[in-house]
Amino acid sequence: MSRILLLLLLIRHSESSIDLCPASCSCSMIETHGLIVNCSSRHLSAVPDLPVTTVRLYLQNNQLTTVAPGTLDHLVSLQEVDFSGNPWNCDCSILYLKVWLESQPVQRNPANVQCATPTLTSMKAFQDLTGNEMPRCGRPWPIKCKKFFVRDLYMNGLVVVVLILMSYVARIARKLSCRVAVSPKFPQTTFAKESNKSK
Numbered sequence: 001m002s003r004i005l006l007l008l009l010l011i012r013h014s015e016s017s018i019d020l021c022p023a024s025c026s027c028s029m030i031e032t033h034g035l036i037v038n039c040s041s042r043h044l045s046a047v048p049d050l051p052v053t054t055v056r057l058y059l060q061n062n063q064l065t066t067v068a069p070g071t072l073d074h075l076v077s078l079q080e081v082d083f084s085g086n087p088w089n090c091d092c093s094i095l096y097l098k099v100w101l102e103s104q105p106v107q108r109n110p111a112n113v114q115c116a117t118p119t120l121t122s123m124k125a126f127q128d129l130t131g132n133e134m135p136r137c138g139r140p141w142p143i144k145c146k147k148f149f150v151r152d153l154y155m156n157g158l159v160v161v162v163l164i165l166m167s168y169v170a171r172i173a174r175k176l177s178c179r180v181a182v183s184p185k186f187p188q189t190t191f192a193k194e195s196n197k198s199k
């Protein structure tokens with residue numbers, strides 16, 4: 001009896017996973033609870049609500065122009081994504097999607113994830129965007145650059161400390177070598193020996 005209940009529960013669970021499939025897409029199960037969510041070529045202008053269990057996400061060949069920040073953060077089980085063939089509008093807000101895509105394990109057709117607007121960026125692949133195409137971006141564009149700067153700051157600090165230590169050591173070494181040179185015993189004895197030989 002309890003076994004049948006468990007079986008029913010399991011069936012219900014896998015059903016509910018499929019039930020979460022966005023209305024505009026088609027889904028199929030993979031592995032235990034993973035979903036292949038196929039939303040490609042559906043004239044979508046917005047990313048639909050996607051189930052947490054999404055393992056593969058196909059959104060290629062739609063009318064998507066932007067993705068609101070945070071929209072894709074809950075998709076922690078993804079193995080493969082395809083966002084190519086959409087007329088992306090590459091203003092500052094596209095940064096979220098660019099960074100998110102770069103963090104994905106497998107991106108199909110990355111070269112075809114391109115900007116359609118504005119003019120300055122059109123036909124540019126996401127991977128070639130540097131941020132300089134968007135002169136009026138309010139927020140600092142490259143997060144990586146900030147990290148780099150902070151790391152560099154530490155490195156520079158370290159170099160300064162090492163330089164100070166080195167100059168300190170050099171000063172001590174100079175004092176020591178001075179004392180050796182001034183020391184009268186050694187040169188006198190050699191001189192004495194030499195003068196003995198010459199006699």
Ligand SMILES: *[C@@H]1O[C@H](CO)[C@@H](O)[C@H](O)[C@H]1NC(C)=O
Pocket residue numbers: 038039040041058
């Ligand atoms: C996704 O759906 C499209 C359109 O219905 C179809 O042509 C394509 O083969 C499907 N792709 C996959 C991986 O199932």
